Amino acid sequence: MVEQPSKRPRRGRTPAATGRTSRPRQAEVARLAGVSQATVSLVLSDKAQGSAISDETRQRVLDAARSLGYVPDPAAQRLAAVRNNLLGVYSFTATFPTDVEHSYYPFLVGVEREAAARGYDLVLFTGSSSGGAGAAGPEALNRVRLADGCLFLGRHVPSAELKRMVADGFPVVHLGRREELEGLSWVGADYVSASSEVVRHLASLGHRRIVLIREDDDAPASTDRQQGFLAGLEAAGLAGGPDAVFRSADPGRDVTPDRLRRWIAEGVTAFVAEETDTGNAWRAVHAAAAEAGLTCPGDLSLALLGSPPPDLAGAAEPTGFDVPRHQLGAAAVRMLASLVAGETADEPLVACAFRPGATTGSPPER
Amino acid sequence: MVEQPSKRPRRGRTPAATGRTSRPRQAEVARLAGVSQATVSLVLSDKAQGSAISDETRQRVLDAARSLGYVPDPAAQRLAAVRNNLLGVYSFTATFPTDVEHSYYPFLVGVEREAAARGYDLVLFTGSSSGGAGAAGPEALNRVRLADGCLFLGRHVPSAELKRMVADGFPVVHLGRREELEGLSWVGADYVSASSEVVRHLASLGHRRIVLIREDDDAPASTDRQQGFLAGLEAAGLAGGPDAVFRSADPGRDVTPDRLRRWIAEGVTAFVAEETDTGNAWRAVHAAAAEAGLTCPGDLSLALLGSPPPDLAGAAEPTGFDVPRHQLGAAAVRMLASLVAGETADEPLVACAFRPGATTGSPPER
């Protein structure tokens, strides 16, 4: 057989590109093994599906591939197969998570672990890059199509773009409840049940009047907690109503020791704070109680719908629940993998674990 | 013209894939605009290069593209053109930088800013994923080929793989000096000059005996500083030799107040600590001086070859230099962009800025 003319100095435009040896492709492996490129693909993709490849040939191909150091081109794989075993993770914070490190990182741990377990590699995209040529517009988001599917983190994910990807059939999973977007898959923590359970716990300790302290934010995570809180009150036969929820844009300013004493005078014996990025609600009740000279499990009970902010991590463990961030990340990957495989998504809610903690007890005798 | 049979329900293997509308490609845009696919590509890639496309046609194509919401497929772009305006960033720490957050993040800020300015988007790869199917081997690194080129961060970058990519002509830049690998491009801080300058400063203040405290690590960043330190001594006509460098695996244990007093008794008036991930060298001298009851600019001078660790950021500003991390990140991107464009790399060293600080002064009178 005559040596093929190897007609491919086409890329030889730029000086550097000229010399590109370029690594071997399947065609080279095939030549070395004396088979066709298709056979190489079949052997390497290891589709046991009616393989119909003799062991001897298979071995020859594998040896050839190894000796040439063949590695597949992920771009070509994606193009040809719509699959390259890469999962994208899109975070809308600039570059790497830093401020939000404490809230995002645990998710990513779960994401990575589960992805690895399922044989996927991760590719991370970031949402900034606004200013460049390829940036800003729809194109910025578009690069996630390099992967088989993509996970989205963060609150500021543009609906329009997501909708578009969903419509295109590109597998997408949002980490966090996101129901307003028809057809979008998501996984989230079951804040409703968990919050409700915290209230049940308080009620079982004998508390009759409980107040929820929350920030002025309408994120699903906040409204879910409030809903669960109110449901818990109702289930325990306690009074709900507007008085049961204290909403403030700046709890640190509004939840004063005075305000606390007033509540207590009104018969409130337990306070429940939501967890947010800032941890302000919890910090505020915590500080107000200390400042008012009230001891925690004795004079009043406190519960936290989530985990304390880092600066309060050293204090007594709050009664409440733990958001299973690792599991959430893992669940998101599982769901994404299902979508990529063409299966339908399953249960999106992950349960939070109740944390007894040390900040609740029976209400004081009056 | 008869409607093309649209022969592409090939992907319809998996249930989900069956319904993939898939977004429009250039072919669709072309049909709508009444031109060929090639024309669409020419218009959209906007190669002013002898474009030879009438304004009217151009506009028709652009309108068609917009109305269909066309966005290019990055995988296809890379495959066809070896360019997709994506730059990869490979970090060898698991998922997102966390421990190393303080040392890596500033680099990334510069990287991202410069990339955006040059019209590149970033794709981030992480080095873990060990355990999955597509992981571990050469293939894990291989996915960076989705991008036009890749930046590598971290000390544990496998040489073999890097060598391979360099040999293949894949544009690669290592962030940090890396000379042992022939042909590998890198950018790094000029620790040698900067360290030398710190010594010159001390010498000009009158110090005659200066000791460098360093950790037991042979990273280029460490050896560079030592080299600059020694060069600085020599330039100032001061004694170098083994006594001038104190090397310890655990400075916190070995640099005691006693040891410090001994040095001073021997005539040493200034100490220079290297900066490392841990900041241990600086923390050790700092603590030892305080414990020995020595006041800093008065009884002895201290200098730091870099920035203090976060926990000491509040103390008096150390004399020394600032590693221009943003600029390093930006320089790395510039170099990578050059390589991608087929140009040759330019100056890899970035100067560090001398920081006068408040921890050095004239040596005490004896």
Added chain:
DNA sequence: TCGCTCCACTAATACGTATAAGTAATGCGC
């Protein structure tokens, strides 16, 4: 020995884009 099924492959084609090469149509000098 014909027809049939397996077996072990190969040929052909598709994925979506970029680009070199080619081709009408027009303009222009002479």
Added chain:
DNA sequence: GCGCATTACTTATACGTATTAGTGGAGCGA
């Protein structure tokens, strides 16, 4: 009115892999 650019495109092909649809035997029953 001919050659020759130039303009404005189109055609054809390549990128590297996956996959479907063959294809040429071998084996086997009748």
